[in-house]
Amino acid sequence: MEPELVVNEIFGPTVQGEGRSMGRRCAFLRLGGCNLSCHWCDTPYTWDWQGVSASGVKYDPKVELHRRTVASVAEELLAFGVDMVVISGGEPLGQQARLVPLIDILVRNGVEIEIETNGTHAPAPELVDAGVRFNVSPKLAHSGDPEARRIIPASLTSLATTPETMFKFVCRDTDDLDEVAGLVDRFAITSVWIMPEGQSGDEIGKHMENLADEVVDRGWNLTTRLHTLVWGKKRAV
Numbered sequence: 680m681e682p683e684l685v686v687n688e689i690f691g692p693t694v695q696g697e698g699r700s701m702g703r704r705c706a707f708l709r710l711g712g713c714n715l716s717c718h719w720c721d722t723p724y725t726w727d728w729q730g731v732s733a734s735g736v737k738y739d740p741k742v743e744l745h746r747r748t749v750a751s752v753a754e755e756l757l758a759f760g761v762d763m764v765v766i767s768g769g770e771p772l773g774q775q776a777r778l779v780p781l782i783d784i785l786v787r788n789g790v791e792i793e794i795e796t797n798g799t800h801a802p803a804p805e806l807v808d809a810g811v812r813f814n815v816s817p818k819l820a821h822s823g824d825p826e827a828r829r830i831i832p833a834s835l836t837s838l839a840t841t842p843e844t845m846f847k848f849v850c851r852d853t854d855d856l857d858e859v860a861g862l863v864d865r866f867a868i869t870s871v872w873i874m875p876e877g878q879s880g881d882e883i884g885k886h887m888e889n890l891a892d893e894v895v896d897r898g899w900n901l902t903t904r905l906h907t908l909v910w911g912k913k914r915a916v
């Protein structure tokens with residue numbers, strides 16, 4: 680039987696909104712489902728069927744999730760004619776065994792791949808060997824997820840030693856940076872990016888002001904959330 684993915688949305692061309700490739704033209708594959716339930720999640724429509732996130736909305740999985748064959752997903756992504764695809768979620772590595780054949784097709788067509796992950800799954804060797812770049816965003820205490828669910832040491836250790844991996848921490852204030860420093864030391868993380876939490880330009884700006892000077896002092900990198908600044912809460916952009 681042909682492998683299938685549980686897809687929330689596919690869209691493009693757009694730009695990568697966060698991290699080291701911010702501003703780069705790409706297409707997005709957003710997969711459904713997540714093993715965490717962060718209070719401030721900006722994509723609750725991929726997993727929140729109970730209305731437990733800050734949005735308070737009970738999304739309908741029958742509306743939000745679509746079973747799609749790998750071949751049809753690949754065809755739709757390649758039709759955008761871009762040279763980079765970002766695979767996000769939800770938590771895409773929850774479906775990583777079924778992502779392997781998709782990534783194989785995309786790479787054979789000269790497409791670079793970035794996967795956004797919460798860091799709770801160790802990456803499959805097939806994805807690493809295919810040259811996938813992982814953008815890992817371990818969740819801090821303010822996400823509201825219990826530590827035992829959001830910090831999986833074996834997975835973070837594996838990702839931290841995977842070539843081309845960057846870590847992106849969602850922060851609000853300088854206390855959060857102390858928490859980040861603890862994780863950076865514990866898992867020997869070398870590529871550190873700090874991103875302000877926020878679902879509006881005002882929130883992002885306020886948190887950026889709190890964080891910027893100390894991020895630079897600590898020798899880390901800073902990213903904003905370009906898609907939110909440009910398009911607000913609009914979906915599929």
Ligand code: SF4
Pocket residue numbers: 713714715716717719720721722723768769770797818
């Ligand atoms: Fe949302 Fe990401 Fe947290 Fe999952 S890990 S609940 S997708 S912010």
